[in-house]
Amino acid sequence: MRIGLLGTGPWAQMAHAPALGEHEDVDFVGVWGRRADAAKDLAARHDIRAYDDVDALLADVDAVAVALPPAVQAELAVRAARAGCHLLLDKPLATTVEQGRAVVEAAQEAGVASVVFFTTRFQPETEEWITEQAAAQGWFTAHAQWLGSVFSGGDSRFANSPWRREKGALWDVGPHALSVLLPVLGEVRQVAAAAHGPGDTAHLVLDHAGGASSALTLSLTAPSAAAGAAVELRGEAGLTHLPASTQGVVPALMRATDALLAAARTGAPHPCDAAFGLRVTEILTQADALLNGGE
Structure with missing residues (x-):
């Protein structure tokens, strides 16, 4: 090709x-x-x-x-x-x-x-974990944190990105969190709540079709020492965490x-085709509206 x-x-x-x-x-x-x-x-x-x-x-x-x-x-x-x-x-x-x-x-x-x-959907360890959790039943809740330090003084090649400056963490790292949660917990029925945190930080609560709820914290302004990504699932199978990937x-x-x-x-x-990308955009648009005072 x-x-x-x-x-x-x-x-x-x-x-x-x-x-x-x-x-x-x-x-x-x-x-x-x-x-x-x-x-x-x-x-x-x-x-x-x-x-x-x-x-x-x-x-x-x-x-x-x-x-x-x-x-x-x-x-x-x-x-x-x-x-x-x-x-x-x-x-x-x-x-x-x-x-x-x-x-x-x-x-x-x-x-x-x-x-x-x-990215997370194409790294072997995380891809395997997502597949395993999607096959499990009875998930009750999930917490996802995607925290970057792009705008908090860290050395980042993306700090001057105009679209990231305009749209913030919701649109930059929010897609990563959703790419993990949607295949595991199912379709998002509703963005139940959205609130601002420090800097560009956004907090979301999602209601999933499978009956579970998820809470997301997204930021590009976290302190460098606090940066990182984590996903925790709790349900009938117990507790599990998204593994770290060894591949770049x-x-x-x-x-x-x-x-x-x-x-x-x-x-x-x-x-992860364009139709899935569109669904992620739809969810982020709903969250963006809540964060900015819309319905």
Whole structure:
């Protein structure tokens, strides 16, 4: 499969480009970015072509990986799908339901495969744990904490990200928490409560279709010493915690690429496809409305 990369920022440099370049079953052929100079620099490092015209790249490949802000990603994902390209997307899929739905509809109409990269779903230890807990019965409650220090003085390449500054932890790390909780506890019937914490911290309470409830704490402004992710489940099976992963982001993204290849080959949708990404966007939109005084 010939694949191109849309985006040249820190995430493209540290995750997407290395993963695509190292993957034996894809041909990483080119990159397009909103800054031509950055595209040329990234292309030179990976011995690929820098494209000035995004449509020219779409015409030359079978698939695209997208490492761009969600609003830009959604627009270009629709364009790529209509050009017949399979989609390796990032979370969140979009920051409005309308944008997310447009991606899903474009992919369905074009008959292309899609995978949204929720990191925890593509790391072996956490993927296995999620599968095991989803098969269990009788979960009563869950607590999820996804705490980053991006905006609290830590050394982060993402501290100046405009969309993260605007949308905060709810939209940046909220998708990670939901990607774990939804397959285990089932559909979210209602965002029962949402409240602000320090900085951009958001606290959510979710009511799940399986009867369980979950509480989420999400932040990009936690102290560096307090940063980290944790999920605790309690129910008839007792108590269990999300395990730590020993693999970094590049191997996880290579596994997501494997998933896209399989979906494209078989036609069977992956559990983390664009439709799942849309559902995450719908839940986050409801939570965002509560946090900002809406219904």
